[in-house]
Amino acid sequence: xxxxxxxxxxxxxxxxxxxxxxxxxxxxxxxxxxxxxxxxxxxxxxxxxxxxxxxxxxxxxxxxxxxxxxxxxxxxxxxxxxxxxxxxxxxxxxxxxxxxxxxxxxxxxxxxxxxxxxxxxxxxxxxxxxxxxxxxxxxxxxxxxxxxxxxxxxxxxxxxxxxxxxxxxxxxxxxxxxxxxxxxxxxxxxxxxxxxxxxxxxxxxxxxxxxxxxxxxxxxxxxx
Numbered sequence: 466x467x468x469x470x471x472x473x474x475x476x477x478x479x480x481x482x483x484x485x486x487x488x489x490x491x492x493x494x495x496x497x498x499x500x501x502x503x504x505x506x507x508x509x510x511x512x513x514x515x516x517x518x519x520x521x522x523x524x525x526x527x528x529x530x531x532x533x534x535x536x537x538x539x540x541x542x543x544x545x546x547x548x549x550x551x552x553x554x555x556x557x558x559x560x561x562x563x564x565x566x567x568x569x570x571x572x573x574x575x576x577x578x579x580x581x582x583x584x585x586x587x588x589x590x591x592x593x594x595x596x597x598x599x600x601x602x603x604x605x606x607x608x609x610x611x612x613x614x615x616x617x618x619x620x621x622x623x624x625x626x627x628x629x630x631x632x633x634x635x636x637x638x639x640x641x642x643x644x645x646x647x648x649x650x651x652x653x654x655x656x657x658x659x660x661x662x663x664x665x666x667x668x669x670x671x672x673x674x675x676x677x678x679x680x681x682x683x684x685x686x687x688x689x
Contacts, residue, residue, distance in 0.1 A: 489536040496566040
C-alpha cells in the first residue's frame with residue numbers, strides 16, 4: 466500500500482512539474498557570443514545547453530550567432546574549449562516573447578610548466594653520438610668542393626641557361642640556318658655552264674681579233 470501511494474505521489478508531482486513547465490511562455494532566445502578581452506572578437510561554435518529543458522543542446526555558428534526557443538526562467542549554459550563556462554537565466558515576463566543578449570565569455574589561459582626534451586636518454590648515448598659525429602668542412606673545403614669538376618658538371622646538367630647563353634645559342638642557330646640559304650657555286654651545274662659559255666665567248670672574241678690583225682699587215686707592206 467505504501468509503495469502504491471508513493472508511486473501515485475511521484476506521478477502527481479511529475480505531472481505538476483510538467484504542467485508548470487508547459488504553462489511558462491515560450492521565448493525566442495537570440496544573441497552573439499564574443500570574447501571579454503579588448504578585441505571583443507566573436508567566439509564561434511559555442512555549445513549552448515538548456516539545463517532546465519532536459520539538457521537540450523544548441524550551438525552558435527561560425528560568427529558566434531545563435532537563436533532558438535526557450536521558456537521563461539530557463540537556465541542556459543555556455544561552454545567552449547579554452548573559455549570559462551557561463552550561465553544565463555531567461556527572465557520572466559519577457560516582452561514580445563523575444564530575448565536578445567550579448568554573451569561575453571572569458572578565455573582561460575593555462576600556464577603549463579616547462580618541459581625540456583633531450584634526444585639522448587643517457588649520458589653514454591650522448592658520448593657515443595658526439596664522438597661519431599662528422600665535423601662540417603671549413604669554408605675553404607666547401608669552396609673547393611663547389612668548384613670541383615664534378616660539381617660544375619652536375620650544375621651544368623641541372624641548372625638552366627642564363628640570358629647570355631640563350632642569346633649566344635640562338636645567334637649560332639640563326640647563323641647556321643642562314644648559311645643554308647647560299648649555294649656553293651662549285652656544286653651548281655648552271656654556274657659551271659655559265660663559266661664554260663663565258664670561256665667559249667672569250668676564245669671566239671680573241672680569234673676574231675687575231676684574224677683581223679694578220680690581214681692588215683700585208684696590206685701595209687704592199688703599199689711600200
